Amino acid sequence: MDNMNQYRTVGLEKVELKEGFFREYQELVQRVVIPYQWEALNDRIPEAEKSYAIHNFKVAAGLEEGEFGGLVFQDSDVAKWLEAVGYSLSAAPDPELEKQADEVIEYIEKAQQEDGYLNTFFTLKRPKEKWTNLMDCHELYCAGHMMEAAVAYYNATGKRKLLDVMCRFADHINSVFGTEEGKIHGYDGHEEIELALVKLYKATGEEKYLNLSKYFIDERGKEPNFFLLEWEKRGKSSFWNPSDHRQPEVSYNQAHIPVREQTEAIGHAVRAVYLYSGMADIAALTKDESLKKACKALWNNIVTKQMYITGGIGSTHSGEAFTFDYDLPNDTVYQETCASIGLFLFAHRMTLLEENGSYGDIMERALYNSIISGMGFDGKSFFYVNPMEVWPKASEKNPERKHVAPVRQKWYGCACCPPNLARLLMSLRQYIYTYSEDTIYAHLYIPSKAEIEAGGSKIILEQNTGYPWDGGVRIKLGLNKEMEYTLKLRIPSWCRKYQVSVNGEAMTAEAGQLENGFLSIHRNWCDGDEVVLQMEMPVEIIQSHPEVRANAGKVSIMRGPLVYCLEETDNGPNLSALSLEIGTGFELKEEAGLMKGALSITGQGFRISDKEWNHSLYRPFKAEEEKTEIKAIPYFLWGNRDKGEMLVWMNHK
Amino acid sequence: MDNMNQYRTVGLEKVELKEGFFREYQELVQRVVIPYQWEALNDRIPEAEKSYAIHNFKVAAGLEEGEFGGLVFQDSDVAKWLEAVGYSLSAAPDPELEKQADEVIEYIEKAQQEDGYLNTFFTLKRPKEKWTNLMDCHELYCAGHMMEAAVAYYNATGKRKLLDVMCRFADHINSVFGTEEGKIHGYDGHEEIELALVKLYKATGEEKYLNLSKYFIDERGKEPNFFLLEWEKRGKSSFWNPSDHRQPEVSYNQAHIPVREQTEAIGHAVRAVYLYSGMADIAALTKDESLKKACKALWNNIVTKQMYITGGIGSTHSGEAFTFDYDLPNDTVYQETCASIGLFLFAHRMTLLEENGSYGDIMERALYNSIISGMGFDGKSFFYVNPMEVWPKASEKNPERKHVAPVRQKWYGCACCPPNLARLLMSLRQYIYTYSEDTIYAHLYIPSKAEIEAGGSKIILEQNTGYPWDGGVRIKLGLNKEMEYTLKLRIPSWCRKYQVSVNGEAMTAEAGQLENGFLSIHRNWCDGDEVVLQMEMPVEIIQSHPEVRANAGKVSIMRGPLVYCLEETDNGPNLSALSLEIGTGFELKEEAGLMKGALSITGQGFRISDKEWNHSLYRPFKAEEEKTEIKAIPYFLWGNRDKGEMLVWMNHK
Known part of the structure; x- marks a missing residue:
């Protein structure tokens, strides 16, 4: 089925990682992350926020008493875990793990309703409200993730049970959504099903799934706006805050204009790049030039105007969203791990559209920096937000920095990032x-x-x-x-x-x-x-485009694909008092206590003296600086030692 | 009554402003601001948010039909207007204005209840809920402002009507609050009545008002915490968001520990400095050394660790609050005009406690920078937030910068700042x-x-x-x-x-x-x-203490008491691409189109070139800068020309 496409991916089963950097990550995921996440999904991690995800399926399957727990999109955590398991099994058999997965698939099958519908939140809590709040409630999003899991598990094991479940659900969705009269002329508030249906199409050869994906993409953003109609229909209320009757900002969901007219990445960053991934899929498979053009415009906008040096996206916590061109604040950055993964997925799909090294460049940039920074060495601690600078006191005491965790967390109630990381790392070999x-x-x-x-x-x-x-x-x-x-x-x-x-x-x-x-x-x-x-991989001092106001007068350090950062552990407190000497030589050193083979970079610079300030806060300028060494470590390794300050963009002399 | 005090203020009636800088401001307030605010209070400004403030009093007085409108503390806008009118009348008679004021005072008197209670919100909307939510509802705050107005109007005109009304209310408050059994052992969520009762005491000689003020100060922050008890009593709900049942953070109201134990300025900045002003009053009048010590500690904390160079305070929009030492972000600053005014009032009261030029220094710093920046030339447009940098696009498109208005607004629904400015400018002569x-x-x-x-x-x-x-x-x-x-x-x-x-x-x-x-x-x-x-008043290049991370590597320009800033109008877009040359000469020039006598400062510097970037966002460092002139204008005058970028802290070479 891939034949129509000029460029093709290599099946996971055809690639094997060999000893090296990512093989270690893959093994960490197999050895620690997948089992740990299994424990998390089963609410067995002490002191971590409860997941309820497996519990919900068991209850919906009639196998357990209880109520739905967790967020409206909790099902997707199980899906992402199953997807990672599929990729893992395709790399190495593991009968015990496969048994666990088969068991979960049993629950899922039993939780599926007569007509094919599958979603534990609505089944258990709001059976009469199915498909009434597409904008807020992630029904198709959860469906999409489960389709991805089904395809991954089928490809790895040849077992069709989950695939069949999800085909039935896809058929049901096909009967509910579409342009035909009587169907809902809508689409999901969180894009995901678009790219998932493409996978389902590729796994089954059923063109109806391709067409359904194309329908969701074509329909999005058309006038009259579906989300606004839906919002009026449900009494102008929001799922997340029923007393909030303000008109929703549909650009948050990339539904403000038809997708082919979109040229600037906007709204919730993860939603955006998942949509663009689906668009690129459809553009490639249907040779849709107008869609390809939109993909390229959106790609260029992101990578030349809205992307952090680490390959991360999302300039604001508020809405976990893009803001606008060149607005890349370091102190209030969001840069969610999932968004970086989404950008990676979008980039990969762009490689299937046209020959351009920039796609691989960005895959690499995101992968080695903002993606793997999301997970600690232990495979059990995760960043949701990947900051560009950390002042632990500010995270604690300034409400506008509260979203910046200075240490990786065990698990999150909204646990999108850890399983997303697991599935990416387990499937990385297909992107080479x-x-x-x-x-x-x-x-x-x-x-x-x-x-x-x-x-x-x-x-x-x-x-x-x-x-x-x-x-x-x-x-x-x-x-x-x-x-x-x-x-x-x-x-x-x-x-x-x-x-x-x-x-x-x-x-x-x-x-x-x-x-x-x-x-x-x-x-x-x-x-x-x-x-x-x-x-050749020399240490480079990097600057940002001058329009990036947040980085004016600042530089960062890179070597090869790796962005480096300063940590308090190496440089003492108040990293902002340091400035790197342009023209300094750099020394590379294998760093103990970080990661096998990891190289630190030491250069020369200056530290502003805080002596002679005599309790004043402002004074006439005096250049009082001491020579000092400045030591940087790879960004992705930050936060693995003592809690402290971290800084990517530093002053220079 | 002032005799017990070592240092004394000079009565307003004993000082007259002469031709010069502030005489023009005073005349602007008399000629434009007070009449404009009168129109605003009467809801006659087209396109401005409605005030309802006079309407509310008329309705409560039984003179008009209708409902309460505006915020719970809307009464205080009338009070601040009346206070400014009092100061104005003491400077120059104005029979027409006095007639207006007398009329408003009639409404107020009629709105007062039998027992002395006075608050249009509770009288009209929640008569049964009086004194049940001190933390959120500003009853004593509004009372305090009306007491200040009463004293001002009495001092200016000799008319006792409002003074008597407020004495009756103060007596009522005295019967409701106190340590005695059966009284409420509480205090207000928004401090203000403490300093106002001191004024009432000074105007009437009645020690009971001094004692009541001292009671409010002594009681604050004691265990068990009054606000938490009150919160439990009312079913753990918040006035502002009844469905929010999280335990309130009483440090927001400076009620986390007794005031004498407080050493760091914390919580809502206006509340904080109003409290500290009252504390300083009581410390001076009662020779209370422990209170004086607390005032000095809080003062030192603010001015050596939590104050913007402009004399502004409040590092975060969230809670309009202090955050912590050296956290003075420029991009997410709050620096409310009212908070600067409050700091000025606190500073003045500190001059009554001990001989120290630093108090006048800060009065001057706040006055000439963050206070008068709050008002436009026209006397009809105001800043609530006084930012340290403005990128208009960010104010529009980055939710975390939305509170930063790039142009002064006509009027605010929550209009605390404009009338606060008016009353300060009209009473400035007593602080000389x-x-x-x-x-x-x-x-x-x-x-x-x-x-x-x-x-x-x-x-x-x-x-x-x-x-x-x-x-x-x-x-x-x-x-x-x-x-x-x-x-x-x-x-x-x-x-x-x-x-x-x-x-x-x-x-x-x-x-x-x-x-x-x-x-x-x-x-x-x-x-x-x-x-x-x-x-001698040379141009100085100023730097911040190195612990102020937001200003690392940056400088600002000052001349005398004035902080300067760059505007896009003079320097073109992207001010962050400029760096000032340390050692540059400066040229002073009278600037047309700003304000009579206003001097701009022009120095030499560099502009990072944005050529040869070839659509990339990051690149290896190249020093590509052009020589350029950099022109600065006084900070308080920013935003009076075209909408555009503004910057206080700039890069340097």
Whole structure:
């Protein structure tokens, strides 16, 4: 079914992570995160907020007495866990885990209603209010996540039970929503089902699911506005605050204008990038140029105007939302882990639309910075918000900084991020390459072994790299027979110098041309051919576009794909009193107590003296600074030692 | 009654403003603000939010049909207007205005209940709920403002009607509140009555009012906490959000611990400084050393750790509150006009407690910056929030900046600030001097004529100055007879060089000693003696204490008491791309279109170039800057031209 599409993904079952950076993450997820989340979903983590998620399904299935607990979208946590389990089982069998999952799937099947409907909140609490508040209540969102889980579990195990459940539910949704008279001409307040239906279509080959996804995308934002009609119909009240009768701001849900007219990322950041992902899917599968154009405009708006250096998005806590171009405050940042994951997913889908290295650049940027910063070493503590600076006292005492947790939390009542991280890390291997009939694209550098059928042959790619600590990448090809083919290696935008060789022979500039961010190697490949890409990875001092007012006069430190930050543990308190010397040399050092192989960066700078202030708060300017060392660690590793200040954007001299 | 006090204020009727900076403000208030506010209180300003304030009194008086409108503390707007009218009438007779005021006082008298109770909200809307929610409902706050009005009007006109009304109400309050059994052992959620009762005591000589004030101060914050008991009693609900059952944070109301134990300014900033003002009054009048100690600790905490350079306070919109030491964010600042006024009032009361130039310094700082910035040239537009930086697009599109209005508003539904400004400006002349039997203190430099009876003689002080544009001050003494006496002139903390002469003869260092921030001139004074103080007033580049993270690496510009700021009108968009050159020369220029005599400051600096960014958001650091002029205008004048960006703290080189 993927055939219509020019660019294709590689099935999870065809890729295996090899020893290295992300293999460790994958193992952490398998060994700790999935079991820990299982405990969390079953409310067995002491001192953590209760989930109720499994309980809800059991009650809805008639297997347990009790009431619905948790948030209206609690079902989705089970879905994301099951999805991660699917990916995990496709990487390595685990009969015990599979048994757990099968059991949960039993509950889910039993919780499904006669007509196919499935949602424990509405089944248990408001059976008469199904489909009456699409804007607030996440029914289709939860459905979407369960569809993703069903596809993942089916692909991993071949077991159809959950897939069948979700096809029945999709058919029911298809009977309820659409342009036809008598159907609801609506769509969900939290996009997700759009991309999920595409997965269901790919797994089953049923075009009706593709069409339903396309319907949700086409309908969104049309006049008269569905959410406003729905709001009037239910007496102008909000699910979250029934006494609030203000007209809802439908741009929060990206429903202010039809999606093809949207050019600026707006509203709730996770919703936005999930929608854009679905749009990119449909654009690719239906060759819809107007949709592709909208995707590109939205992409460009995000990455050139609304994205933190860490690949995070969401400039405000209020609505967990985008704000506007160049508004990237560090102190009141939101940058939710889920939003970074959503941007990654959007980027991946853009690689299926057109050849452009920028998509892989941003996947890499988000992945190594704002995504994995969401989880602690222990696999049991998580950030929902990924701040750009932390002053623990402000988090405690300034209400406008309260959303910034200075330490990772055990679990959240609204636990979208931890299971989202788990499913991404468990499926990461499918994002390394894409391919077409004549070209393989390497988007990510991760030690792995992948098998691709293309150009009438089977191609095995064995990739080896010390990424992100080292810029060397070695890719060995395994072939049945000699073949003419193109291998395109993404040259990251951070990389300013690199060498490439094939079988030890350096490529000349003419032979290896940089096109759209890829180094293209076209040749007659033989079995055992080896490409070596050596990217120089110096420490760089980075600045922001001058329109980013929050970073004016400030710089950050990067090395390769990694953004670095300062922590109080290394630099003492009051990080804002430090300024980095432009032109300083940097020393790299393997840092004990952080992570195997992790490199810290030490440079020279200055510290404003706080002596001679004599209890005054303001005084005529005196340059009183001491020379000092400044030590930075990778951003994704912050908050793994003592609680303290953290800073990404620092002053400079 | 003032006799017990070492330091005394000068009665309003004894001081007259002369032509100069504040005389113009006073005339603006008389000519425009008071009449405009009269229209506002009567709901006759088109397009402005409705006040209902006069309407409410008329309805409560039985003179008009209708319902209560506006906020629970709407009565206080009428009180503040009447207070300003009193001050105005004491400056210049105005029969028409006096007639208006007398009429309003009629309504007020008629609205008073049999037992003395007076509050239109409770009388009209919740007659059975009087005194049941002291924490939220401002009954004593409104009473306090009306007491201030009554005293002002009585002092100006000799008319006792409102004074009598308020004495009756005070007596009623005295019968309801107190330590005795059967009385409410409570106090108001919004402090104000404490300082107002002191005024009532001073006007009437009735010690019971002083004692009642002292009771409110002594009771506050004791265990068990009154507000929590009250909250439990009313079913744990909040007036502002009845469905919110969270336990209230009583530090918001400075009621978390007894006031004598408080050392850090906390909670709602206006409430806080009104309380501290009352505490300082009681400390002075009752020679209460423990209370004085608390006042000094709170004062020091504010001015050395929690005050913006403009003399503004309140670091967060949420709760309009203090946050914690050195937390002075510029982007999410609150700095309400009323809070600056409250800090001014607190400072003045501290001058009555001890000799220390810092109090006058802060009065001056707040007055010339965050207070008068609250009002536009036209006398009809006002800021509630006084920001330290403005990016109009952020005010519009980032919810966390929404409280920052980029242009002054016509009127507010919660209109505390405009009438507060009016009453302060109309009574400013009483804050210029304080005195004791042997010393006169000059705290503020404002052209004026004051008459003081001290040391057995009448002393007339004619002050002339071009302040704040010019640092020259001339004070001529008028005396009946030669007298030995001390004149202490505050040497502002911004002043690093000055010369003083008496009758043209320069004073030597020995003769004129600087003590506690005052230059002390002790001599045998003769009628016609003239002191000339010449303070050098260079442009200064100012920095913040390094612990103020928000200002790290930034500077601001001051000249004399004035904080300067950059505006887009003068410097083009994106002010954050500018950096001031340390060591630049500055040019002063009289600026057309701002205010007569207003001086702009132009210096040299740099502008980060936004060329060659090629649609990227981040890039390796390149120093690409152009030389540019940077022009600053006085902060208090910002927002009087085109809507645009504004910035106080700027980068530097």
